[in-house]
Amino acid sequence: MGSEVETSGTSKSAVSRRFIAATKKLLEKLMQRRLDDRRYVALVIDGIVMAEHTVVAAWGIDAEGKKQILGVWEGATENAAVCKALLTDLVDRGLRTDEGILVVIDGSKALRAAVRDVFGETALVQRCQVHKERNVLEHLPEKQRDWVKRQLREAWRQETEKEALAAL
Incomplete structure (x- = not known):
């Protein structure tokens, strides 16, 4: 461009660091958000394996059919400990199940056991x-x-x- 034009640039590493910091901040906000401001009639939970990690996501559906991501959890597998921690966190943040809730899962025995342990009889599980x-x-x-x-x-x-x- 010539020496008379001042230039500056941003390295790929700097962009990556900014993206990671911004994503971390938004994820923390999502994971701390209270859930008692809305009544969810259904809860959908599913895990996906990425590289060597399993990410389990939960989203709620309200009576009007609006969906909202409630949280994501990382674990080595979709095991009972991860699933129970996920559900317990939702309840701790205000998820109400006292009037019942439909829980849609992929068929994981660990997830079904966690739903039973945390929600008891208030949850109707659907494959x-x-x-x-x-x-x-x-x-x-x-x-x-x-x-x-x-x-x-x-x-x-x-x-x-x-x-x-x-x-x-």
């Missing part, structure tokens, strides 16, 4: 249909998957348990 469908289809030959997927979805559209079981 996530997307996870269930994936699990079922993974056990089938490729040529059978489309047909079985259609059958599952048709059964899940039924009005009553009896109709759904008959469709299955």
